[in-house]
Amino acid sequence: xxxxxxxxxxxxxxxxxxxxxxxxxxxxxxxxxxxxxxxxxxxxxxxxxxxxxxxxxxxxxxxxxxxxxxxxxxxxxxxxxxxxxxxxxxxxxxxxxxxxxxxxxxxxxxxxxxxxxxxxxxxxxxxxxxxxxxxxxxxxxxxxxxxxxxxxxxxxxxxxxxxxxxxxxxxxxxxxxxxxxxxxxxxxxxxxxxxxxxxxxxxxxxxxxxxxxxxxxxxxxxxxxxxxxxxxxxxxxxxxxxxxxxxxxxxxxxxxxxxxxxxxxxxxxxxxxxxxxxxxxxxxxxxxxxxxxxxxxxxxxxxxxxxxxxxxxxxxxxxxxxxxxxxxxxxxxxxxxxxxxxxxxxxxxxxxxxxxxxxxxxxxxxxxxxxxxxxxxxxxxxxxxxxxxxxxxxxxxxxxxxxxxxxxxxxxxxxxxxxxxxxxxxxxxxxxxxxxxxxxxxxxxxxxxxxxxxxxxxxxxxxxx
Numbered sequence: 356x357x358x359x360x361x362x363x364x365x366x367x368x369x370x371x372x373x374x375x376x377x378x379x380x381x382x383x384x385x386x387x388x389x390x391x392x393x394x395x396x397x398x399x400x401x402x403x404x405x406x407x408x409x410x411x412x413x414x415x416x417x418x419x420x421x422x423x424x425x426x427x428x429x430x431x432x433x434x435x436x437x438x439x440x441x442x443x444x445x446x447x448x449x450x451x452x453x454x455x456x457x458x459x460x461x462x463x464x465x466x467x468x469x470x471x472x473x474x475x476x477x478x479x480x481x482x483x484x485x486x487x488x489x490x491x492x493x494x495x496x497x498x499x500x501x502x503x504x505x506x507x508x509x510x511x512x513x514x515x516x517x518x519x520x521x522x523x524x525x526x527x528x529x530x531x532x533x534x535x536x537x538x539x540x541x542x543x544x545x546x547x548x549x550x551x552x553x554x555x556x557x558x559x560x561x562x563x564x565x566x567x568x569x570x571x572x573x574x575x576x577x578x579x580x581x582x583x584x585x586x587x588x589x590x591x592x593x594x595x596x597x598x599x600x601x602x603x604x605x606x607x608x609x610x611x612x613x614x615x616x617x618x619x620x621x622x623x624x625x626x627x628x629x630x631x632x633x634x635x636x637x638x639x640x641x642x643x644x645x646x647x648x649x650x651x652x653x654x655x656x657x658x659x660x661x662x663x664x665x666x667x668x669x670x671x672x673x674x675x676x677x678x679x680x681x682x683x684x685x686x687x688x689x690x691x692x693x694x695x696x697x698x699x700x701x702x703x704x705x706x707x708x709x710x711x712x713x714x715x716x717x718x719x720x721x722x723x724x725x726x727x728x729x730x731x732x733x734x735x736x737x738x739x740x741x742x743x744x745x746x747x748x749x750x751x752x753x754x755x756x757x758x759x760x761x762x763x764x765x766x767x768x769x770x771x772x773x774x775x776x777x778x779x780x781x782x783x784x785x786x787x788x789x790x791x792x793x794x795x796x797x798x799x800x801x802x803x804x805x806x807x808x809x810x811x812x813x814x815x816x817x818x819x820x
Contacts, residue, residue, distance in 0.1 A: 358710065358713045358752055359713065359714075359750060360713060360798075361712050361713065361714055361750045361798040361799075361802055362798055364750075365798075369801075372801070373798065373800075373801040374797070376623070376800065376801055376804060377797045377801070379619075379623070380607065380616070380619050380620075380800055381596070381597040381598075381607060381609070383396065383615065384596075384597040384607075384610070384612070384615060385514075385596050385597055387455070387611075387615060388495070388497050388514075388592050388610065388611055389498065389590050389592070390432040390433070390455045390456045390641045390651070391431050391432055391499065391588075392497065393455040393615065393639065394432055394433065394434045394639070395431070397426075397434050397436070397618075397639055398426060398428060398434060400622065400626060401424070401426050401436055401622075401626065404424065404626045405424050406424040406425060406426045407423075407424065407425050407426070408425070408426060408427075408428075409425040409426065409437075409661070409664060409665070409668070410427065412425060412668055413667075413668060417668070418668055418669065418670060419439050419665070419668045419669045420439065420669070421439050421440060421441045422438070422439060422630055423438070423439045424436070424437070424438045424439075425437050425439075425665070427657075427661045427664070429650070429651050429655075429657040430651050432455075432641040432651040433455075433638075433639060433640045433641050433651045433652075433657060434638075434639050435636060435637070435638045435658060435661050436622075436625055436636065436637040436638075437634060437635070437636050437665055438625070438629075438631055438634065438635045439665075439669060440631045440632050440633040440634040440635065441631075441632055442632055442633050442634070442815075443671060444634055444662075444665065444666055444669060444671050444676065445666075445671065445675075445676040445679040445680045445683065446633065446679075446680075446683055446815075447634075447679075447680060447682075447683030447685060447776070447815070448633060448634040448635065448636045448684045449631070449634070449635050449636070449684070449685055449810060449811045449812075449814050449815065450635075450636040450638060450684055450685070450686035450687070450771070450776075451621035451624065451625060451636070451637045451638070451686070451687050451689050451807055451810070451811065452638040452639075452640070452653075452686055452687070452688055452689060452767055452771065453614050453615075453617040453618040453621045453638070453639055453640075453689040453690065454614045454639070454640050454641065454642075454643035454644070454647075454653075454690070454766075454767065455614070455615060455618050455640070455641060456481075456482070456641045456643060456644050457592075457610070457611040457613060457614070457615065457644065458480075458481060458484045458613075458644055459480070459481050459482065459590050459592050460478040460479070460480050460481065460489065460548055460550075460590070460591040461478060461480075461481050461588075461589065461590055462476050462477070462478055462496070462498075462550075462584070462587065462589035462591065463477045463478060463479055464584060464585050464587075465477070465584065465585070466478070466584055467552070467566060467570075467581060467584070468566070469563045469565050472554065472556065472565055473551060473553070473554055474552045474553035474565045474566050474569045475549040475550060475551060475552055476521075476549065476550040476552045477549050478548050478549060478550060480545055480548055481644065481645065482644030482645060482789070483789055484789055485540075485790070486540075486542075486543040486544070486545060486547075486548060487542045487543045488790050489523055489543075489548060490522070490523045490525040490543060491522055491523070491524070491525050492522060492523075492593055492791055493513070493520040493521075493593070493594040493595065494513060494520060494521045494522055494523070494550065494592065494593060495511070495512060495513025495514050495518075495521070495591070495592055495593070495594035495595075496511070496512045496513060496521065496550075496589055496590070497510065497511050497514075497589070497590050497592060498510050498588045498589035499587065499588055499589075500577065500579050500583050500584070500586070500587040500589070501583075501586045501587065502578075502579060502583050502586070503582075503586070508578065508579055508583075510577070510589060513594040514594060514595075514596075520594045521550045521551060522550070522551055523543075523548050523549065523551070524551055525543075550591060552569060553565055553569045553572075555568055556568060592610055592611070593610040593791040593792060595610075596609075597609035597610075600794055604797075605712075605796060605797055606794050606795065606796055606797060607794065607795050607796075607797060607800070608792055608793070609793065610791055610792060610793070611793075612691065612783075612785055612793040612794075613690075613691045613785055613788050613789060613793060614643065614689070614691055614782070616691060616782070616783045616795050616800060616803075617689035617690055617691060617782040617783060618639050618689070619800075620689070620783070620800060620803045620804040620807055621637050621639070621687075621689045621807055622637055622639065624637075624804055624807035624810075625637035625807075625811065627808055628808060628811045628812055631811065631812065632815065632816070633815045634665075635811045636684075638658060640652060640653045640658075640767065643690075643766070643767055646765075647767055647770055653770045653771070659677070659681070662677060662680060662681065663677050666680065678774075681774035681775070681776060682774055682775040682776055684776040684777075685736070685776060685777045685778075685814050685815070686768075686776055686777065686778040686779075687778070687779060687780075687781040687810055688730070688766045688767050688771065688778055688779065688780045688781065689781060689807070690766040690767070690768075690780055690781075690782045691782045691783050691784070691788060692709045692716040692718055692780075692782055692783070692784050692785070693708075693709065693754070693756050693757060693784070693785065694708075694709050694710065694711055694784035694785055694786045694788075694796075695708040695709060695710050695711075695784075696786055702757050702758060703757055703758065704755065704757075704758050707753070707754055707755045708754055708755070709752055709754035709784035710752065710784065711786070711796040711799065712796045712798045712799065713750060713752045713784075713799070714749065714750030714752055714798075714802040714806075715749070715750070715751045715752070715781060715782065715783065715802050715803040715806045716751070716752055716753070716754050716781065716782060716783065716784050716799075717737065717751060717752070717754070717779060717780065717781050718753070718754055718779075718780040718781070719731065719732050719737060719753065719779060719780075720732070720755075720780075721756055721765055721766055721780055730766075730768035730769040730772045730778060730779075730780070732768075732777070732778065732779035732780075733777060736778075739814060740779070740781075740814070743810070743816075744806055744809060746813075747805070747809040747813070749802055749805045749806045749809055750802045751806060754784070766780050768780050781806070783795050783796075783799045783800060784799055
């Protein structure tokens with residue numbers, strides 16, 4: 356049961372490959388800070404590898420054959436990629452599924468107000484966060500404003516060095532004696548997470564002059580008026596680029612690595628595999644951080660409907676074929692795991708914790724306490740995976756998400772398991788999970804990408820031995 360540190364085994368060639376992959380990963384994190392941006396980026400990368408829009412193929416009446424590569428986009432916030440294999444689809448697919456939403460703050464629909472000559476934007480936090488971590492940070496605003504005539508205005512403020520940034524203010528330590536006595540969950544209340552937006556008044560305006568100046572600026576720069584906030588999706592995220600961390604540059608520190616580290620490695624693995632025996636799929640979805648609900652979350656019928664269309668365009672559709680395809684598929688629910696942090700060792704059970712630099716992480720089950728809300732994967736499936744990773748010399752480890760009665764968490768695995776397919780959680784260990792800045796090991800990113808490639812290429816081969 357000895358765990359190996361991946362860094363000790365790498366050749367110079369592997370180090371070069373590792374660094375190249377992680378440079379690309381940092382670029383992905385910088386360009387994809389929202390689910391819309393990630394979807395657009397995934398489509399762009401897929402097109403460069405010869406993927407075509409499934410909708411265009413359906414509209415043209417063309418048929419797909421083995422080797423064809425297609426993608427389908429759901430409301431610009433989720434995407435599924437497929438490469439058609441030589442085996443009939445009803446024999447199943449090899450699926451990598453990750454989510455591309457991350458904890459953040461969202462701008463409310465009626466957000467702008469002025470108080471004591473400061474203009475603020477009201478927010479509603481999204482996903483599980485420690486609210487106190489989001490104060491005094493430089494923040495950026497990403498998203499879209501859709502005007503009543505349908506025009507879409509893209510917004511990205513705070514990422515360019517010439518851009519202004521925003522923040523949530525905090526009370527100075529000299530006046531915080533009473534506040535410091537509160538529970539951490541109450542130090543900053545949700546309604547206090549308002550963005551300091553402006554402080555300069557409009558000349559010759561007596562009342563709400565700062566607010567009036569804001570409206571003047573956004574009309575001039577973006578051509579929008581206050582009412583257009585009603586149909587806007589604006590996300591507040593930490594400003595700044597992904598960085599190498601550690602004096603040895605062995606780690607990546609960035610916003611949104613839960614779960615974009617698994618989304619990126621899944622996507623790159625999908626694009627690397629060519630001419631598969633069984634159809635391969637990479638599924639990147641929204642809303643996991645709030646329960647996979649909504650039209651762009653995993654609970655929607657987007658994936659099932661898209662597979663039905665894929666069956667139809669390959670001339671294989673029937674209701675029974677769809678059911679068999681989904682039931683016979685095998686999936687890695689590509690999501691992050693909690694890395695062991697020696698500063699907080701009492702929250703972990705060390706024998707069953709994930710460690711930096713020890714490879715991709717498998718969580719046979721997640722859930723909380725008595726495995727509530729968990730997908731508990733079959734031992735036979737785990738054995739198949741162990742076999743193919745061993746043959747390919749991919750380092751992996753198994754873990755639980757903290758001590759039994761302390762924590763827990765969920766992924767999209769249990770939703771896909773409803774189809775009867777084999778599915779297990781698998782991904783990269785993360786420090787500072789759900790914090791504004793999270794940390795991963797470059798070695799784990801590299802090993803996970805390698806493992807995903809092996810899974811797509813070999814999982815059905817291992818089944819048929």
